[in-house]
Amino acid sequence: MKKLLYNKYDKSRIASLPRVLFEGRIVVVLSDFEAERAVDYLLSMPILGVDTETRPSFKRGVVHRVALLQVSSYDTCFLFRLNHIGISPVIKRLLEDTTVPKIGLSLNDDLTMLRRVADFTPGNFIDLQDHVREIGVEDLSLQKLYANFFGQKISKHQRLTNWEADVLSDKQKLYAATDAWTCINLYEELQRLKATGDYELIIKDSDIKA
Helix, strand or coil, X not given: CCXXXXXXXXXXXXXXXXXXXXXXXXXXXXXXHHHHHHHHHHCCCCCEEEEXXXXXXXXXXXXXXXXXXXXXXXXXXXXXXXXXXXXXXXXXXXXXXXXXXXXXXXXXXXXHHHHHHCCCCCCCEEEHHHHHHHHCCCCCCHHHHHHHHHCCECCCCCCCCCCCCCCCCHHHHHHHHHHHHHHHHHHHHHHXXXXXXXEEEECCCCCCCC
């Protein structure tokens, strides 16, 4: 039976879906020594998921620097606390690497924010938004994409929390890791569907709930 996908996914359906959570190991990186070990590990992996978090601003014209870079393999996610360690040469090595594909969403925004911290030449980054359009999917948020492809809900409750807090809460860490890890799942499923054609795209009207 073919997988049913929608060009536009009804946001009102998401609340009733089962929640997806990263179940692997989460490692917070707070020093150059820890970053060195983390990057060596990550660059030995076949594929990575990436995302960033920035402290929200509730004042017009105030924009904070990116505080967290989360990079996940299939079973381990490293949370690089950039507000503590910045983009060191070893993190720059990770960002400039051209061998391991790094999957993310709306990567132009993330990379722009990261390059405000330190200049670097982005390596092998793959933006999911560029690829889901190829099969006719128009909704491009991570939450809607995951609901569409897997019938599961990514909770966004922690998105507007303080990512510059002295200590990240367990809920923040889990949220950050889940966002990065789910990018791997989406990319691999998208590649499978493109290769097999094992899906049917259902076209919904433009008046669907955003």
